[in-house]
Amino acid sequence: MPEQPYAILPPPAVLDAFGLHGTPEPLAGGQGRSVRVGGAVLKPAEGTEGESEWAASLLEGLPRGAGFRVPRPLRSATGAGVVDGWTAAEFMEGRSGPGGRWPGVVAVGRAFHAAVRDQPRPDFLDRRTHPWAVADRVAWGEEEGDVVPELAEPFERLLSLRRPVEAVAQLVHGDLTGNVLFAPGRDPVVIDFSPYWRPSLYAEAVIIADGLLWYEPAPDLLTGGGGDPRWRQMLIRALIFRLVALSGLVDPSWRAGEKEAARFLAATEAVERGTYEGRARRP
Numbered sequence: 001m002p003e004q005p006y007a008i009l010p011p012p013a014v015l016d017a018f019g020l021h022g023t024p025e026p027l028a029g030g031q032g033r034s035v036r037v038g039g040a041v042l043k044p045a046e047g048t049e050g051e052s053e054w055a056a057s058l059l060e061g062l063p064r065g066a067g068f069r070v071p072r073p074l075r076s077a078t079g080a081g082v083v084d085g086w087t088a089a090e091f092m093e094g095r096s097g098p099g100g101r102w103p104g105v106v107a108v109g110r111a112f113h114a115a116v117r118d119q120p121r122p123d124f125l126d127r128r129t130h131p132w133a134v135a136d137r138v139a140w141g142e143e144e145g146d147v148v149p150e151l152a153e154p155f156e157r158l159l160s161l162r163r164p165v166e167a168v169a170q171l172v173h174g175d176l177t178g179n180v181l182f183a184p185g186r187d188p189v190v191i192d193f194s195p196y197w198r199p200s201l202y203a204e205a206v207i208i209a210d211g212l213l214w215y216e217p218a219p220d221l222l223t224g225g226g227g228d229p230r231w232r233q234m235l236i237r238a239l240i241f242r243l244v245a246l247s248g249l250v251d252p253s254w255r256a257g258e259k260e261a262a263r264f265l266a267a268t269e270a271v272e273r274g275t276y277e278g279r280a281r282r283p
Contacts, residue, residue, distance in 0.1 A: 017076040017083040048124040056081035067111035094181025113200040119171040131248030139241040147247035150257030154264035165233040167199035177210040209238035212267040
């Protein structure tokens, strides 16, 4: 994957606005842009105009005791959830999945999606142009896309496997794999909400696609989907999503082309066979 950028630090005025005191400390994971200040995590606001404020309001309204927790968004003295391009939320302890916790990540995803099932579709989804948004539309045949030459073969093979599928779309978290934190005796924590409007089964397929590509999930999870006959098509779309997003993120200095192509080829061949032997493993 492309190297993560160094974290930028929020200016003192942002800390003052959120009522925070201390020295920002960069946090590992994600895109390398989050910092911790005492009991809070700050990161640059993401997405289109209004997206971060929308996300803060949604997360504030989620039910408690639903099988997961979310960090409480922090607001400035004026009630703003975004200050000079920065958001803040409470810091919550926990160990990031999925290592050894694949059933937990899947279960948390199902609980989260049940909690947001009745949320309306946000308008900003149509205005997003970042690599993941483009990849999502390509995966679902709503947009055509090109990929770097190293990934062309698995991309074409995955497209040839894709067939129409009917499923009800809803608000989903499209990047759960590394964004569930586990702590003993507490409900898991869902962080870094990445909103998409897709079937919840597809969001689950993204988790398993990540396992096929970069981890080694438990074998009994790899069939996924609880026996739903649409599962294979969801997994094909999830792999296309990850492939196109990766292609959109690389730059001319990218050196992982052959290795990443091998991962996607192995996953594609597994889908073609209907089995998951010989999948690529995370180094």
